Amino acid sequence: MNEIYDVICIGAGPTGLASAIEIKRAGMRPLVIDKGCLCNSLYHYPVNMVFFTTPELLEIGDIPMTCATEKPTRADALKYYRKVAEHFRLELRLYEAVTSVEGHDGQFTVRTQADNGESKAYSSRKIVVATGYYDLPNLLNVPGENLPHVSHYYTEPHSYWEQDVVVIGGKNSAAEAALELYRSGARVTLVHRHAELGQNIKYWVRPDIENRVRAGQVTGMFETHVTHFEPDSVWIENKNGRHKLPARQAFVLTGYHPDFEFLIQLGIKLDPQSNKPQFNSETHESNVPGVYLAGVIIGGNKTSEIFIENGRFHGKQIAVALAEQMHSPR
Numbered sequence: 001m002n003e004i005y006d007v008i009c010i011g012a013g014p015t016g017l018a019s020a021i022e023i024k025r026a027g028m029r030p031l032v033i034d035k036g037c038l039c040n041s042l043y044h045y046p047v048n049m050v051f052f053t054t055p056e057l058l059e060i061g062d063i064p065m066t067c068a069t070e071k072p073t074r075a076d077a078l079k080y081y082r083k084v085a086e087h088f089r090l091e092l093r094l095y096e097a098v099t100s101v102e103g104h105d106g107q108f109t110v111r112t113q114a115d116n117g118e119s120k121a122y123s124s125r126k127i128v129v130a131t132g133y134y135d136l137p138n139l140l141n142v143p144g145e146n147l148p149h150v151s152h153y154y155t156e157p158h159s160y161w162e163q164d165v166v167v168i169g170g171k172n173s174a175a176e177a178a179l180e181l182y183r184s185g186a187r188v189t190l191v192h193r194h195a196e197l198g199q200n201i202k203y204w205v206r207p208d209i210e211n212r213v214r215a216g217q218v219t220g221m222f223e224t225h226v227t228h229f230e231p232d233s234v235w236i237e238n239k240n241g242r243h244k245l246p247a248r249q250a251f252v253l254t255g256y257h258p259d260f261e262f263l264i265q266l267g268i269k270l271d272p273q274s275n276k277p278q279f280n281s282e283t284h285e286s287n288v289p290g291v292y293l294a295g296v297i298i299g300g301n302k303t304s305e306i307f308i309e310n311g312r313f314h315g316k317q318i319a320v321a322l323a324e325q326m327h328s329p330r
Contacts, residue, residue, distance in 0.1 A: 005031045005091075007322065008110050008124040010098050012038050014081060014308045015295035016130035018060035019315030021088050023128075026323040031122060032090055033112060035097035039081045041134035042074060046173075047156040048180065049074040052202055057309040060084060096120065101127060101266055105290030126322055129266070129286075130294040130314075133258040133303050140168070140252060144229030150250045157184035164246040166191060166234045168226055169253035171198040175209040177251055182218050189219040189245055191226060191236055200304065226252075258297040266291055276300030283321035284314055292318045 007023050009016045012034035020030040037043055051058065051072050055065040058077060063084050067076040085092065096112040099119075103109050110122045137152035139145060154167075154177040162185055167178045170192035178190045190213065197206065213220035224238040234245045260275055267288045269278040277298060278287040285292050294314035299305040 003123070005029050005122065005124040007031070007126045007128055008033060008108070008122060009128040009130060010034075010110070011130035011132060011295070012036075012092060012094060013041055013130065013132050013295070014039065014058070014060055015132070015311040015314060016128070017081060017085060017090065018312045019128050019130055019294050019318055020090050021061040021084075022315040022319035023322060024088060024090070026319040028319075028322065030091070030128075031093065031124065033093045033096055033098060033110065033122070035095065035135075037094055038085060038092065039078060041132050042077055042081070044134065044153055044155075045074045046154050046177065046180075047074065049176075051077065053307075053309055058312075060312050060315075061088060063087060093120075093122075098262075101291075105288075108290065126290050126292065127266075128292045128294055128315075128318055129263070129297065130311075131259055131262065131297060133256045133296050136257050136259055137252070138255045138257055140226055140254065142226055142228050145252070147229050147231060149232065149247065150229050150252060152252050152254075152256075154251045154253060157181045157186060160249055161185040163187065163248040165189070166245050166247040166250045167253060168192075168234075168250065169255070170194055170196075171253075171255065172201050172205065173255075174251075174253040175201055175205050177253060178218050179205070179209055179212065182212060189221060189247075191221045191224050191234070191245075193223065193225055195223050255303070257301065257303065263297065268293075271300060274300040274302065276302075282317065284318045285321065292321075294318060 006028035007030045009020045009030055009032045012032045016032055020032045023030040055067055055072050059065050061084055065080045095115045099113050100111045106125050108124050108127055112120045157180050160181055165181050165186045166189045167174050168191045178188050182188045212218040224236050227235045227237050234247045234250050236243055263277055268286045277293055279293050295311040296303050296306040
């Protein structure tokens with residue numbers, strides 16, 4: 001017979017880890033499951049990324065984060081969360097994708113499939129979903145988007161030195177990628193469907209990218225739509241007609257969204273316009289008894305509302321609610 005955990009946390013990012021830590025502190029036994037590595041989303045961030053925050057705002061479990069500079073890097077964060085997981089001796093099952101959640105409050109079965117194809121099952125009394133949003137890019141849904149030279153994730157610029165690169169998008173990720181690629185010797189074209197870049201671009205990035213476009217160092221194409229991709233090229237359309245842009249690589253950096261289908265499969269009700277899930281803002285319990293929500297998924301389409309800085313506190317709210325419920329007389 002399978003061991004029965006008090007809580008299974010689906011998602012091993014900072015919010016999932018923070019939830020498991022608080023649950024363990026409250027005297028319960030959590031298990032954390034993730035389809036990728038520890039902090040899988042952070043791992044897939046750009047290699048040279050610097051957080052737009054200070055170290056203390058990324059801390060979980062009251063463990064201090066130290067780094068060499070004022071703002072932590074991706075490498076700093078990954079090292080920190082590894083050490084925190086080790087410190088609290090969290091039980092983790094990594095590289096296992098959750099395929100289904102069965103049962104009901106007090107008696108759930110979570111079924112997974114490991115990346116080697118092995119199927120497993122775990123039992124728990126409660127479920128916490130903290131799956132983030134970085135795994136699912138917002139697609140353009142145009143022909144050729146699945147070609148090898150098209151990516152929805154930017155990593156690092158070295159291999160694109162003296163190559164033609166098209167960056168599609170108008171927010172922070174697109175602007176920062178375009179700048180780093182330009183400074184690494186790539187020939188960069190930035191394509192954006194609106195007349196101006198996004199309003200929430202970091203205050204030090206906006207003048208930089210605007211000046212590079214103004215100087216012609218980065219070719220900016222605004223009010224422009226991508227119609228389709230072909231090998232080594234991107235076809236775009238704007239008021240001047242259709243054009244073919246050479247592209248050794250195309251980065252489609254148009255944002256990401258939570259796994260709404262998974263939430264629906266769990267029985268969680270979503271607002272038809274915002275996709276915000278139904279949940280109690282004090283306990284974080286969803287409309288499905290025994291299923292709790294943490295992190296960016298509670299924001300629905302507005303993924304910019306929840307960050308590590310505020311999502312890390314959801315675990316404390318959940319742990320308090322679980323402790324009261326599970327320790328109260330029946």
